[in-house]
Amino acid sequence: MTAQFSGRIDRTSPEPYYLQLVRLLEADIDSGRYEVGDRLPGETEMCREFALARSTVRETLRSLQMRGRIEVVPRRGAFVLGERTVGWHMEPLKSFLQLKPGVRSTDISTKVLKAGLETLPPLAASQLQLEEGTLGFALRRVRSLDGQVGLVTDSFLPSEFASLLMATNVIHGTASLHDSLAEAGHGVVGTQSHVEAVNAPSEIAEMLLVDAATPLLRINAVCCRQDKTPVHAYTTWLRTDVVNVTLVASIQNHEISIPRPAST
Numbered sequence: 658m659t660a661q662f663s664g665r666i667d668r669t670s671p672e673p674y675y676l677q678l679v680r681l682l683e684a685d686i687d688s689g690r691y692e693v694g695d696r697l698p699g700e701t702e703m704c705r706e707f708a709l710a711r712s713t714v715r716e717t718l719r720s721l722q723m724r725g726r727i728e729v730v731p732r733r734g735a736f737v738l739g740e741r742t743v744g745w746h747m748e749p750l751k752s753f754l755q756l757k758p759g760v761r762s763t764d765i766s767t768k769v770l771k772a773g774l775e776t777l778p779p780l781a782a783s784q785l786q787l788e789e790g791t792l793g794f795a796l797r798r799v800r801s802l803d804g805q806v807g808l809v810t811d812s813f814l815p816s817e818f819a820s821l822l823m824a825t826n827v828i829h830g831t832a833s834l835h836d837s838l839a840e841a842g843h844g845v846v847g848t849q850s851h852v853e854a855v856n857a858p859s860e861i862a863e864m865l866l867v868d869a870a871t872p873l874l875r876i877n878a879v880c881c882r883q884d885k886t887p888v889h890a891y892t893t894w895l896r897t898d899v900v901n902v903t904l905v906a907s908i909q910n911h912e913i914s915i916p917r918p919a920s921t
Contacts, residue, residue, distance in 0.1 A: 661698050663690060666707050671844040671883045674709055675716040679724075682717065686726060686737055697727065697735040766804075767830030770797040770864075774819055781813035784879040784890035794819040798830060799864055807899035809864050812891040818843075834889070835880075843882055845889065850878035861894045873897075 664681040666674055685691050698706070703714045718735050721727045727735045777785070777793040787793070796812040812834065814822070821841055826832035835845050856870040865873070873894050880889040 661702065662706060663688070666709070671839075671846045673846065674707075675713045675720065678703070678707060678709070678714070678717040679720045682721060683724075683726060691737050693737050693739045695737045696733075697737065699734055766801045768799045768801070769828055769830045770799060772796045772823065772828040774816060777813055780877075780892075781890045785813065785815060785887050787815065792816050794822060796822070796827070796834070802899055805899050806864070806866050806896070808893055808895040809861055810891055810893040812889060814889055818888070838888065843888055845880040846883050847885070848878055848880045850876055852876050857894065865894065865896055867896065 662681060663685055666677050666681075668674075670677065682691075682697065691697060697703075700711055700714050700718075703709065703717075704711055707714075718727065718729055721735070722729050725738060728738055729735045773795065774792050775795045777787065777791050777795070779789050781793065782789050782791050785793070793816050794814045796814075798810050798812070799806060800808045800810070818838070822828065822834070822837060825837045827834050827837050838845060853875055854872050855875045857865065857867060857873045859869045861873070862869045862871060865871075867873075874897050876891075876893040876895065878891055878893075879887045880891075881887045
């Protein structure tokens with residue numbers, strides 16, 4: 658009998674099981690294994706197939722429904738949806754190359770403006786639980802959707818990650834930062850974010866090709882490893898007229914105190 662799913666849960670991975678299952682089901686949908694209108698196997702079948710708790714499977718289905726991939730119909734099941742609206746679905750636990758565009762818009766490009774060691778800004782140093790004035794790895798990236806600039810992100814990591822990341826394609830904009838960290842044994846499993854609407858500072862406005870003081874969405878976050886150590890602090894400035902955003906985060910026993918960015 659043909660297996661109902663093409664992938665398996667990696668129980669050695671720090672990635673939460675429900676996020677792994679989200680990724681596996683999305684891959685099966687994208688590959689055509691499950692087509693528009695198809696009913697996914699039920700909760701009981703998924704629990705048995707992947708040896709997962711029912712609560713984990715339900716969290717997976719909720720996440721897929723929030724992404725616009727399925728519709729959960731009470732007493733009937735979960736059904737695969739068709740085209741989603743154009744935009745990006747952002748998950749703080751995932752890196753920028755893992756953002757998924759709507760099916761009608763597939764050209765996502767990344768331009769790296771800087772990558773190297775520098776004195777960490779006070780906020781980033783505090784988020785990473787380092788002393789003010791500490792040297793760290795800084796990475797600035799600009800993302801475009803179908804040639805239209807959509808967001809700018811400043812990432813900061815402790816200095817010991819500099820040599821690791823400088824040896825990857827992260828600095829060329831063609832590799833995932835979080836995937837690169839995970840491959841080196843520093844997988845991110847928790848995040849905490851502050852999201853607010855703010856006026857664009859002149860430098861950011863210039864990079865995003867908008868007028869100064871244009872309202873933008875600012876996401877300020879810090880991500881941690883399994884041992885609760887913060888390893889990645891970032892600030893994203895985002896044009897909501899270009900990027901439609903859904904934020905989905907999971908924090909499982911990872912408490913991080915993040916200073917709020919100063920108002921602008």
